[in-house]
Amino acid sequence: MEPTAISDFIRRQREKLQKASLPLKDIRVIDLGAVVAAPYAATLLGDFGAEVIKVEPPNVPDAIRFWAVIEGKYQPFWLVASRNKLPITLNLKHPEGRKIFTQLVERADVLLENMRPGTLDRLGFSAEKLWERNKGLIIGRISGYGQTGPYASKPGFGTLAEAMSGFTYLNAHPDGPPTNPPLPLADMIAGVHLALGVMIGLREQKRGEKGGQEIDLSLYEPLFSFLGADFLFYTITGQIPGPMGNETNFTAPRNSFQTKEGKWVALSASAQAPFERMMDLVGHPELKTTPGFRNNGERIQKESREVLNRIIGEWIRRKTLKEVVEECEKEDVTIGPIYNMQDIAKDAHVQERRSLTAVYDPSSGKTLSLPAVPIRLLRNPGEIRFPGLPMGSANEVVYQDILGYSSEEIGEMRAKGVI
Secondary structure, three states: OOHHHHHHHHHHHHHHHHHOOOOOOOOEEEEOOOOOHHHHHHHHHHHOOOEEEEEEOOOOOOHHHHOOOEOOOEOHHHHHHOOOEEEEEOOOOOHHHHHHHHHHHHOOOEEEEOOOOOHHHHOOOOHHHHHHHOOOOEEEEEEOOOOOOOOOOOOOOHHHHHHHHOHHHHOOOOOOOOOOOOOOHHHHHHHHHHHHHHHHHHHHHHOOOOOOEEEEEEOHHHHHHHOHHHHHHHHHHOOOOOOOOOOOOOOOOEEEEEOOOOOEEEEEOOOHHHHHHHHHHOOOHHHHHOOOOOOHHHHOOHHHHHHHHHHHHHHHHOOOHHHHHHHHHHOOOOEEEOOOHHHHHHOHHHHHOOOEEEEEEOOOOEEEEEEOOOOOOOOOOOOOOOOOOOOOOOHHHHHHHHOOOOHHHHHHHHHOOOO
16 A cells, blocks of 8 residues: 555544544553563553554664564564554654654653663653653653663663563473563563553543653563562572472462373363362372372372372373363363464354454555454453554654644655654
8 A cells, every 4th residue: 555545544543533432542642662562551552542653763663573574564563563553753863853752742641662761861851851841741661670770771671571570480391491481471561561550640640639650660570570479488488489380389280281182281170179070080089088189288299299290191191182171171170272373263262252353454455363452341342443554654644634744844854864
């Protein structure tokens, strides 16, 4: 699709948004982040109607545009992570670029960024300067180690945050190497927390109790907070929780097992009633009253785990995936298949619940299948209105329709490297 046609597409989308019942359609967000963390917060806000203006420096595309590009044109990470955003180019190192950015700030409710601490200040946009232009602005920041502390000035990435949080150490099999997650986990969890922080800040702003709000998130702390019980266990006992593979330190039986035809299932039957029903299924009802197995506190001991893994594993290996799931579900034992992406696409529940959504991509002219908005507000649900768009494709709309620049002025700014 030609640039003019994409501009028309964006204008139509903005018009539709104003007629929609999405709860955040009166909120404007400036997404000054890069890659995943802060931009993911903006994505979540955009799903519920916030007008998200995504800023990229001219000639410096966001790195996720180049992740796993298909056929030289499909950018899967960008298409998903930058959905519902209006991408513009803007050079904050250029005096005119800083002037334009100030104009955007004056018309925004939220500014999100994940630069190294102090970067915006050095560009002349400290929190105090921003609030001089917009006293109610919510400023959300994500950095590797937060805005304070001895590590604050270090460059931070999700992989390092996952390692520092304790997650990577625990995400391994016993005696195996620590294992990084296969997705930007720390970034996305921090992004969810930032989106929540923004909503809290907007609520306070709406009540008129305060002016602007600054949110300081590190990449490692949200993920570390998920592991709070493991940390508390250490501080109380002095013992360091170790990696457990597909098990956990605090429940049993809980593991992954292979079926007769080589498929895998995940079992979580540590609650007493499912455990007892599982023992009946595998032919060992005596374990329900045998010392070492009578309750979860006894079953998490190493010797008990090994016995349970062996007898459950042997029972499952004699059966097909279909047989295992059907027999367990008949007895109300909590078990399920371990899916790959193809399995998800074919699953009847996924389809009927509409966990996937069809989205038209104006760049390719194709309709894409994306995971649907996971947060469901049943009265006015969020929606993916369009996927991530080409770099700078919203320049004309944002600079002309929102800031009031003429086509000639936009052309001049482009020629001077401002946008």
